[in-house]
Amino acid sequence: QWCLPFHVTRLCRKAMRGLSCRLLAVHHNAPDCNARLEGLRMRMARAGNPVNRAFLRLLLKGCAMATGASLRYVYAHSDRYILLSDSFHRAFRNITGLKNTGKLLTIPNPVTVENREFRYDPAFKKKELLFVGRLEPNQKRVSRVLETWALLEPRFPDWTLRLVGDGPEKEALQAFCAERRLERVSFEGFRNPAPYYEQASLLLLASEYEGLPLAVVEGMSFGAVPLLYGSFSSAYDLVDHGQNGCILPASGGFQARQMADMAAGLMQSPAALDAMARAAAAKSRKFTREHVVRQWEEVFRNNTPTP
Structure with a gap:
């Protein structure tokens, strides 16, 4: 291993x-x-x-x-x-x-987080974006998630961002939020992610490299629609772009504006978000x-x- x-x-x-x-x-x-x-x-x-x-x-x-x-x-x-x-x-x-x-x-x-029925229940969903993982700058690049959120928060006053995880970059990320006056970002610390998956509508991942990130397939099993930066080729194993999530191509480098536009398109369209959530839960069954x-x-x- x-x-x-x-x-x-x-x-x-x-x-x-x-x-x-x-x-x-x-x-x-x-x-x-x-x-x-x-x-x-x-x-x-x-x-x-x-x-x-x-x-x-x-x-x-x-x-x-x-x-x-x-x-x-x-x-x-x-x-x-x-x-x-x-x-x-x-x-x-x-x-x-x-x-x-x-x-x-x-x-x-x-998928290791328990959701045996791979149940997507829209009644549990809230207007929340979610990141799950280590707060560190080498691989996970959580600062990119915050850069994306900084473009979304003024446009969507009824949405929030939750960060589940901990790590050495936490203080720097909190300082970024204070500098940009981001008010609806919640640092949850290290927690069981299942309740967060269940209520999140969107799951953001903007890593510089990955293997096959568990947070993505776990979130999909609860109907959290993934928005991924396509820096790792296995992203395309997980997500069929436009069907059960969205992938920002890595060819031009990370672009927070493009990631924010992808998120905004779904945040403004509950019907499209619901359809993708159902497709995401179905796709995650491949990883039982x-x-x-x-x-x-x-x-x-x-x-x-x-x-």
Whole structure:
């Protein structure tokens, strides 16, 4: 379950000596991005000195090569290497340089927040936008959610934004709200998200990279319509744009105005929002625990030799 650093796989292999075990490596994020790589990209974007930028560019290249080497080791010493989305297979081949990747499999994350009937009940819904996740700047980029909300709050005085989660960026985000005089933002802290999913109408996610974010499929199971920044290819596994949610393409970089316009279109159209909510709940059934567990059981039962 932690297959990016090679030393974990090395330790597992030592522990397996003399045992008839199989080792399954599971990559829980996009294979070509991680906190270290993204941190270097962020430093490059802030660097004003051309010499510093050049140095950081070399550092980034070296870090990417080290990441690829580590992933190659894990792949070579695992019986199966499991990704969260078929769309990540190409990224894995690109960063590792591997051409024969017959050991790759795809098994998505399941819905783990309890909503067994996948019930969408419009009676519970409120005029609320929701973010669920860590409050940190490297991956989740919650500041983008607030930038979007800053454009929406003056236009929709009866709507609110709730942030469920905690993390090191909380104080900076609260300072942003104070500076922009945003009055209808609620920092809920670390909570069971189920009641928030049940009453939220829209779920916002503007991460710089993701694997297969649980908050999205969990929210969809309650009929919270997702608005995603399409920075990660698996977003298109979750959302059929315009049917069960909306995706802001990443080609032009994050644009808060475009994200706000997508949200406003649904906030102004209860009928369209209701139709998307029903479609979102239906789509989330693809990620039930039962469905995903069957895929895992098939892997465990499969004793064919490693390709």
